[in-house]
Amino acid sequence: MAQGWGVGHQQLRPGFGYGFNGVVFTDPKAAGIPVGVGTYHWDGAAGTWFWVDPANDLIFVGMVQLLSEKSPALQATTQTLMANAISQPGHQAPTTS
Numbered sequence: 001m002a003q004g005w006g007v008g009h010q011q012l013r014p015g016f017g018y019g020f021n022g023v024v025f026t027d028p029k030a031a032g033i034p035v036g037v038g039t040y041h042w043d044g045a046a047g048t049w050f051w052v053d054p055a056n057d058l059i060f061v062g063m064v065q066l067l068s069e070k071s072p073a074l075q076a077t078t079q080t081l082m083a084n085a086i087s088q089p090g091h092q093a094p095t096t097s
Contacts, residue, residue: 033076034083041075049075058082 015031017024022042028035035041036055043049047066052059062078 033079034087035079041079043075047071047074049078051075051079056086058086 013031015025015027015029015033017026022040025031025033025035025037025039025041028037028039035051036053036058038055039051039053041049041051045067047064048062050059050061060078060082062074064074
């Protein structure tokens with residue numbers, strides 16, 4: 001993955017743009033993250049993060065209390081886990097009666 005500039009895990013690199021105090025995915029494939037074009041995300045300093053993916057009609061909010069320079073890349077990890085969960089063959093969203 002190409003390194004860009006930024007702070008902590010919030011690195012701007014190919015496939016990213018910047019706007020409204022967060023990252024906008026202009027080319028998710030180039031960014032190496034399985035989200036839709038136009039996804040907006042933000043990483044907080046103490047373990048809060050979110051993303052809004054309008055292409056996949058998805059909003060995610062994650063919160064842990066962890067202030068560390070060596071914290072895990074929770075944003076990328078949860079985006080990948082979520083993409084894998086919704087793209088499983090035969091997966092259907094639950095219906096309500």
